[in-house]
Amino acid sequence: MNSRYSRQVVLEQIGPQGQEVLLRSKVIIIGCGALGTNIANNLARAGVGTLLIVDRDFVELNNLQRQTLFDEEDVGTPKVSAAVRKLRKINSGIEIKYLIKDLNNTNVEGIIDGFDLVVDATDNIPTRMIINDACVKKGMIWIYAGVIQTMGMVMNILPEGPCLRCLLPEIPTAGSLPTCETVGVLNTIPAIVAAIESTEALKILLKKDIEKKLIIYDVWEHAFRTVEIKKSNKCECCIKKDFKFLNQENREIITVLCDNGVQIIPPRDMVLNLEKISGTLEKIVDHLMDSEFLLKFEAEGKKITLFKDGRAIIKGTGDVGAAKSFYTRYLGL
Ligand SMILES: [Zn+2]
Numbered sequence: 001m002n003s004r005y006s007r008q009v010v011l012e013q014i015g016p017q018g019q020e021v022l023l024r025s026k027v028i029i030i031g032c033g034a035l036g037t038n039i040a041n042n043l044a045r046a047g048v049g050t051l052l053i054v055d056r057d058f059v060e061l062n063n064l065q066r067q068t069l070f071d072e073e074d075v076g077t078p079k080v081s082a083a084v085r086k087l088r089k090i091n092s093g094i095e096i097k098y099l100i101k102d103l104n105n106t107n108v109e110g111i112i113d114g115f116d117l118v119v120d121a122t123d124n125i126p127t128r129m130i131i132n133d134a135c136v137k138k139g140m141i142w143i144y145a146g147v148i149q150t151m152g153m154v155m156n157i158l159p160e161g162p163c164l165r166c167l168l169p170e171i172p173t174a175g176s177l178p179t180c181e182t183v184g185v186l187n188t189i190p191a192i193v194a195a196i197e198s199t200e201a202l203k204i205l206l207k208k209d210i211e212k213k214l215i216i217y218d219v220w221e222h223a224f225r226t227v228e229i230k231k232s233n234k235c236e237c238c239i240k241k242d243f244k245f246l247n248q249e250n251r252e253i254i255t256v257l258c259d260n261g262v263q264i265i266p267p268r269d270m271v272l273n274l275e276k277i278s279g280t281l282e283k284i285v286d287h288l289m290d291s292e293f294l295l296k297f298e299a300e301g302k303k304i305t306l307f308k309d310g311r312a313i314i315k316g317t318g319d320v321g322a323a324k325s326f327y328t329r330y331l332g333l
Pocket of ligand 1: 162164231232236
């Protein structure tokens with residue numbers, strides 16, 4: 001074994017055989033933000049043989065506070081290509097691939113096919129529900145994780161359950177959940193959550209005993225706890241095998257408008273509480289205006305008009321990925 005991995009080879013939990021297993025392993029990381037960059041960095045250095053990173057976003061200046069593989073020169077470039085350029089310099093002995101893509105219910109099964117493990121580093125519940133359905137259906141293990149403010153969560157999800165829908169049966173409506181844009185995130189918590197997630201990933205690849213509970217950590221309070229999530233005997237996903245997020249036909253409709261804008265129509269009917277969303281956004285956006293029927297604001301050089309049914313018109317970009325990402329980040333959908 002070459003000396004690159006000598007500190008892991010002498011480690012009782014890994015050893016030379018374990019290192020060989022890692023070098024033969026294939027992991028897909030979905031999302032290349034604060035969690036994704038930290039996890040990719042950990043797994044590439046640990047010698048996981050094949051990594052695929054999937055993300056639709058471009059690097060923005062505000063990402064540099066916590067997204068560790070990027071620097072100022074990367075602003076404006078696709079996140080995954082910038083990340084992979086760095087990772088290949090870190091470890092040229094493994095295969096590191098990327099996909100600039102919006103992972104959705106129509107492409108997820110093909111994208112995750114053939115991997116030993118799916119690692120969640122996304123920033124929204126609808127994508128996680130799609131990953132959950134796909135992994136339960138295909139009998140694959142995935143690791144759920146999320147961070148917000150000073151707190152983070154990790155849970156290993158086995159195909160037999162409990163799954164994400166045992167924990168969260170439905171998708172909350174847009175604007176009802178806080179996002180890192182609306183309430184912020186300290187840059188130390190994604191690093192810790194990514195370390196926990198990366199450790200669980202190595203344990204899964206090495207077929208060791210893994211944590212079955214939901215892990216919750218608050219870096220500000222140093223409060224660490226684990227919560228047992230019971231498998232719901234009514235779970236539509238891991239019990240009844242009704243993969244409704246995977247099979248949804250009414251996908252969101254996204255239209256590029258002629259005047260440097262994009263319209264997003266969400267996949268299902270929603271009734272938004274515009275007053276509540278307005279209250280959440282008040283301190284972080286410009287020119288906020290709300291009425292009974294719509295809400296308008298400006299941020300990051302883009303203007304958004306949001307209607308009560310969840311439809312939005314985003315001006316200032318003709319790029320579908322950038323518009324969808326903007327919508328997700330400010331509205332948590
Ligand atoms: Zn379930």
